Amino acid sequence: MSKPHIPLDELRAQVAACHRCPLADGRTQTVFGVGDPEARVLIVGEAPGKNEDLQGEPFVGAAGKYLDELLAIAGLTRGDVFIANVLKCRPPGNRDPRPEEIELCTPFLREQTRTIDPEFIVTLGNFSTKFILKTEVGITRLHGTLQRAGRFKVFPIFHPAAALYDSKKREALENDFATLGELLGTRPPAAAQPTA
Template sequence: MAVDGPGDCSSLDALREHVGDCQRCALAATRNRLVFGVGDPHARLMFIGEAPGKNEDLTGEPFVGAAGKFLDELLDSIGLHRSQVYIANMVKCRPPGNRDPEPIELQTCAPFLARQIELIAPDVIATLGRFAAHYVLQVTEPITTLRGKLYHRDGRNIVPVFHPAAALYDSSKRGVLLDDFHRIRVVLDRAERGE
């Protein structure tokens, strides 16, 4: 069957092939490596961040460097390893100078993430940081208001949490993130029990 769009891709591998050496938005011109996403293709928990940063752009992997290390610690605190979850970003290429992605870039890249979510079909999506929370929940409240609560979109549980990088600059957010990851664990366990 001919693949006309992301929706025709029947696996993550097929989707990765479809994305290819994507030149569909302006971010292609300045990226080093496209950061598609990593993890278990059938993960029950999926993380969505904003965009690749410098280290991610160089390695092609999401959440490496200090923020990624802290994310690994947070996962460990709820008995999970990176290989058991899936991690992706809203845009797959680094915005120059770590600026926010432009609306047209988000819009152009969004069908890839949407198809990733459909194919993985996680029970729980944890958004990392303000930008991802606003995008997934389609709200504008500050992340400080959104975090700590459970939302539902398209039959999935959505748990907004701070971006792990926030704890690198403000140590008070470390404890908040640990608490919120324990909340993620509770939501995951409830979903597993079918509650």
Template sequence: MADSRTLDDVRADVAACRRCPLCDGRTNTVFGNGDPHARVLVVGEAPGKNEDKQGEPFVGAAGRNLSEFLEIAGLKREEIFIANVLKCRPPDNRDPRPDEICACAPFLREQTRLIDPEVIVTLGNFATKFILKTERGITSLHGQTFMAGRFKVFPMFHPAAAIYDRTKRPLIEEDFARLGEVLRAGGASASAEGAAPVDAR
């Protein structure tokens, strides 16, 4: 992979990709957007129906919630970079197969390399398990800082969870407040358990 590659190059590859059936039935190719020099890379779930219609990540109510929660961390949406785990997913939102995930994984790796974030925030079970290579759920992992290679990873409940379950909102707000603390400290406030990769059991 040439060092001269840019996010636009990756976006073009994503738009042209037809490696697996995930492309079938989709209206738009959804690719991440935001600040290419962001300190925070937010990894969401594979795009759903609203994202498919508009071709953008985090639109509608989930997007509004994300913006509200980012403010708690002292961030604006334009100051982060949003990347989906997968570039596409069928409108029926079926779970992607492992081979389909593998087909899309290089696109996420390239975005991470090009942005080189200080912290990767994973939203929800799917993104967290994908990044941390763990079977542990978001309920036990959220709000802690872990390592994935050289990157600090901060798992959180997906902003959409606050729409469907009001009990999740205070937890999400607490997690974003902690993210703000981590960023203000230059990432130095990772917990002791966050100094090592997550236990995959």
């Protein structure tokens, strides 16, 4: 089945649904969907931070630079993927969203997966992994293991921001992105990698 050809601006309008969401009043989430609508890989991040909201782009700053390095390990660039940020509202007091709040976000993310129709969904961090897989099992146990959500292959990975302060997570992230590249065929298997 061929993917629908929708102009990216129209796609963004479809999935940047914060202004239609009753939770969005007074909240800051604005970034939703950027990249190649024909991408084989949909990357689902956490909620965008203040800089992302201000600049209208996901993954800016240190975590963004590191994501670019990680994508390169997998043999990818941002032009090869579509990045969606989960609408994780930041209520007063910055408490975690309640299950019923998360449920309101689900149709908008589902719309993205249907429109992009990716081969792989990469979930970055605990929130997006639980959101996509509908599980309470954390990222520490699931990272780097291929999972299934309906017809989609899901590959959970630590969030790049977590590795900025934790060298163990950095090693895990880089290994997992290498594995992702092998699964996609954008990077040769480890045995075929040149040795230093």
